[in-house]
Amino acid sequence: MEQSFLAYLRGRCRSLPQVAVGIGDDAAVITPDSGALIACTDQIIDGVDFVSAEHALADAGYKAMAINLSDIAAMGAVARSALVTLALPKQKATQIAGQVYEGILEAAEEFQVAIAGGDLSTYDGPLSITITLLGHVPVGSAWLRSGAKEQDAVLVTGNVGGSILGRHLRPVPRVALAAELRELVEVHAAIDISDGLSLDLDRLCAASGVGIEFDTASIPIHDDAILLAEQTGRSPFEHAWSDGEDFELILTMSQADADLALQSSCGYELTQIGKTIGRTGLWKREGTKLVRLSPQGYMH
Template sequence: MDDAFHEHEFLKWIAQRNDGPSARLPVGPGDDAAIIVRGEGADLLLAMDVVCEGVHLEAGPDLPERLARKAVRSNLSDIAAMGGVAEAIVVGLELPVDATDALARRVMEAVREETRRFGVELAGGDSVMRPGGLSLGVAVTGRPHRDAVLRSGARPGDLVLVTGALGGSILGRHHDFIPRLEEATALVDLGPPSAMTDISDGFLRDLSNILEASGVGAVVDAAAVPISDAAAHLAARTDMSPLEHALHDGEDFELLFTMDSETAGRVLKEWKLMTPLTVTGKVVERGLWLQTGDERKEVAPGGYEHGRP
């Protein structure tokens, strides 16, 4: 029996043990953010991520700034994935036992730079000193731009689309990306998507989350997947192809979404933002398939998961 911790099984276990949807919490564990009904006014979106030295980022002279950027922006990306507008954050700062006051202030100055850049408020938080490296947890609140977009709305016949280009984020983009907040609200206005998430664990892994939540499958066209220059550069020094990096690397923080073909056609025609949109495949009844020329092969989601090599 495998007693090791595996993140995705653990998250499923949490969702299964949750009391389920309620009038106050119609969407809980299992999507990019929870939805909390506030009564009067817009519903509340709530998400959280933790970024740790030695796990998500390596040590270096600019670690405080990289840590703050990644922790804040990954949370904003979750709000974007729900078709939402970010409003405020609270932070939990974990400092090494030998940390200086200057280190703590550098982290929080960098957090404030992020809140100013993306128009959100720093509402509070906590700090602690402990053995180990630097860590920053961030929780973000927001509101749906219109109706929230869930992972569970994809239907057979829908097209699968992504923003931007994929793969090779470890070369630097994983802590210096721009959360697709503007793109998300534009998609909601023009669409909306039938389902949406952001790519944190890998294109195929995060697509499989949509497919599982929606009870459907998908065929991905290998020739249509937008491959970043970084994926090509990384492939030159690994045993993976640029396509494999694009499908599996993760931390692209691009939006991955589905739309019926008529809506997708209209969105592609009317799209005004600089970030490109690419049709990468189609939703089908079951399975996760990669189409390469005339060959269609069922594939595993792969991607990144805490607790797996």
């Protein structure tokens, strides 16, 4: 199965960016870009992150690429190449691999990422897709969770909540927006929203030693959160606050830079939701008092 599938894969990858030595050798040879190497990896598993009986396998493949691209965007980096490992159920392994790769290749072409290599194996277990993504960023300028400063503006891209209605399979990694912001402003800290807006923001604040004063009314609630609320009995705000897998970005920067970003061509994708403060934790103002909010989301 492996040799014939690799021959198919080499043909399908001809239109993608290439590394010096890619699929078919013992290891890939990748010529490093100038700057610092950025690497991330994520695994998604049937029955946990998607359900093969309900979801197209191409969507699962696309998701596996997109969630790594979201991590790359959160570092302010550019993705260049990917290593793909599939652990396949023994039954219909070749067919499953082909369907998964259709989604992987779609994302690779959309975001111009080379497929440098990987591995295939079969076993008595569920489909598992693991992708390691390699990219680069100027030395010393990666966006970290730990860089937020007191009185930073806190911004979020897109709209949040209700991703389980389908967006979790086809997230839009904000790589283009990250590249535009890098040229426009100085981002102090960033994180992508994988486990929930409030939970991931709390992680950024903890890493930076700051807190946030929320303008809760400004949180951009996705229409899917409103639809989901009708089914669950929870409020749209609760879904926006705690639903995971939005794969949007949370960013902090000076207020002057935030004003510039919001007024720029990318402003329609950005919303300011608060500012950082010296008191750690998540807070909202009620009159003259700050009331503490509890972060919620998916805990691994």
